[in-house]
Amino acid sequence: MSKLTFSIGGVHPRDCKPAKDKAIEQLPLPETMYVSMAQHLGAPAKPIVAVGDKVKTGQLIAESAGFISAMVHSPASGTVKAISPMPDIAGRMVPHIIIDVEGDEWVEGVDTGEDIVSEIPEDSLMMLERIKACGVVGLGGATFPTHIKLNPAPGSPKAEALLINGSECEPFLTSDYRLMIERPKRIIIGAAIMQQILGGPKCSICIEDNKPEAVTSMRNALAQLGYPDMEVVQLKKKYPQGSEKQLIQAVMRREVGSGALPISVGAVVQNVTTAYAVYEAVQKNKPLISNIITVTGDCLPVEAHHNYEFRIGMPLSYIAEYAGGVPKAAAKIVSGGPMMGKAIANLDAASVKGSSSLLYFKYETTKRLVEQACIRCGHCSDACPMGLEPFLLNRLYKAGDRLDELEKHAVQDCIECGCCLYSCPAGIPLLDNIRIAKQQVMSAMRARAAAAKASAEAKAASETKAEAKKQ
């Protein structure tokens, strides 16, 4: 049987993971930690500590503020020095809780032992509650609160498959890979927990074929633990396989409709690191305060590549400094993978739950091509995994005020993977423009939905009024 992959589009960036064989190292605590209140998708968390308060490692310091939001915990023990806005990696002001680190004294009730607990509790609700209380969010990049994803809205179809995403299709990133090599059992237990919460769908752990060691490691661990209805699937390497919709298409051969959630085709996708965090939360009651970060790039000597386990809230500059400082040749520092990641505008920013990499690139690698005219070669359309026509979307955006047509050509389905930009021989900033067009169309769609809802409500209200009058 040929290996699975998604059927349309996709690109093949150079397979390059220099930090692959570097074991995960622990980072010592810095003197000061900066905990961002907006490190998940949705509403920023609301601080519940005051300046001067003593906090312990793992203590809840900010509550979720809204339905889509997540709890935030203290990454170390110490004193709250200040609660003030600080620039994040993009330079935007975000409220932070600043903690003067005094030690690493854990809050009570957390199991900090290394032993692996493979007994899964029976009570799904309790487990879901724990995942919520521990502030677990999707660590594949989007940082969507996990407890919401594991608890589909009433009326949605039953989950038929749980896909554990270990494809890590971006070049350079190795944090998921190292976790699969070094802590496979905990990932699998985490997956089994989510499987139970979702009511026992089939679980597939999806790994790309450029990581055979991870496949072996996960298969061995699975054989030892012996959970039923779980398998390790090997996928053919192609970017962006780690994207939710593409992964579902690759493994289940089902297509998620425009604007629909994966649950509409009976799928739930979770990253391997999320599974690991779920294990820590449910089995150890350990909140999400650490994650794995890869420090790598194409202008570093062999010994300077690292995989670190960092506490969420360490400044990125501290991590960079510990790893040996920013190399002189680095022209761009990227967080989150060379394809989809963002250039870091402010290295002093705090690390967040979703920080997965610190990549140093030299000028030659990151420089943009000089923009030339589109010759309609169609490479971007071939590369788009969503089947869109990036050149057309770009032209419509440039023409201005063509939101209707942009919507008709489904700009809102763009997953911002960057395949179009990667494949464009004319160096046209396709994704930059399409992203803005997508935002404009999405906000127009939201406004329309809100207006429709308001008018429906008004209609219903007037109808009830009329009925009341009749009576």
Add this chain to the structure above:
Amino acid sequence: MTSAVIWTIVILAGLGLVLALLLYLFAQKFKVSEDSRIEEIEGVLPGANCGGCGYAGCHDFAASLLEAPDLSAHYCPVGGDAVMEQVAAILGYEPVKKVPKIAVIRCNGTCEARPKINIYDGAQSCVVKAGLYAGDTACSYGCLGCGDCVEACLFGALSMDPITGLPLVDEEKCTACGACVKACPKGLIELRDKGPRGMRMFVACRNTDKGPVAKKACSNACIACAICFKTCQHDAIIFENNLATIDYSKCKLCRECEAVCPTGAIHGINFPKPLDKAGIKERIAKRK
């Protein structure tokens, strides 16, 4: 040979005549009758189709005027009072006068005052840049310098100053249509009254960070010291959210705020005399 030429001419001419007749009949049959005043009004309008009036173009504006009960909701910012008087004359309405407006740029973060801490190499568009990050400098409020406003201006009234890296408004050409206001993702461009003889005061900063943060990012920033607020005798300074803003309806153009501002964030322009800082400060001291 000759007859062939003649026949060709005759047939073509006949065909032309028949088709012309058909065209004429159809044109009469499907004629769209339009109020002749629309054309008349369009004739006096500037014809820029800029959308500054809020309508899709000059024709749309003219058509909507016919349905309006008076001129209170209609104004062509490009043509100004002169054009509106002519329009009023055509329609027999009372002309409405408005104070002429102009665009001001509320950022003074010059390259010198606001050193770059990043180099941007993406698409040269402010909207794209603003979507990606806060900007090349430590100030997350200031001008991004890619010139979206310059591109949006149909009248050529805006240009980027290569030395300061900020847009410049050409007072002669600016028609206050508001296209640049919509184009700026940072909301730095404001339409305001032109002022008597063009004299006006404004705070050229939108930074709402606390003083030290703002000052560190840009030496020309409003640092929320509130000295202008305390000095102003006319209640013209609105001070909120770490930022001073001048209420130009109250401003008496005394230039005291400009003289006391420690960072030079407050600008007075088109004044006949240069600012006499010492003199004004003396005046304020005497008053106390």
